Amino acid sequence: MLKNIDTNREYLPTPQAAQRANVSRLHIARLLRDKKLEGFQLGREWFVYLDSLERYLASPRKTGPKKKKPTDQSMETGKHAQHSPSN
Numbered sequence: 797m798l799k800n801i802d803t804n805r806e807y808l809p810t811p812q813a814a815q816r817a818n819v820s821r822l823h824i825a826r827l828l829r830d831k832k833l834e835g836f837q838l839g840r841e842w843f844v845y846l847d848s849l850e851r852y853l854a855s856p857r858k859t860g861p862k863k864k865k866p867t868d869q870s871m872e873t874g875k876h877a878q879h880s881p882s883n
Contacts, residue, residue, distance in 0.1 A: 801836050806846040813844040817853055827852065 813833075814821045824844060827833040834848035 801838070802845070807835065807843040808846055808849065810842045810844065813849055817849060 808816065810821050810824050814824045825842060828835050828842055828844065833844050833852055835842055835844040
């Protein structure tokens with residue numbers, strides 16, 4: 797018996813979902829665990845509902861970790877670190 801599987805919805809295996817979203821399979825697995833994607837597990841394999849993946853891809857997301865902004869102190873040392881041209 798298939799529990800918690802909506803057979804009326806299209807679904808993709810994790811590797812195909814990852815390829816379609818241009819992310820790793822591990823990232824798709826993380827999204828499933830975090831309930832940011834809807835899907836189901838059948839045996840050892842995970843499947844992602846296509847409509848859920850499309851909704852996720854259409855939603856605005858942050859991209860990667862932010863770069864550290866330079867502190868006032870590092871900016872000051874940067875100013876003083878400039879060398880004048882030598883003859």
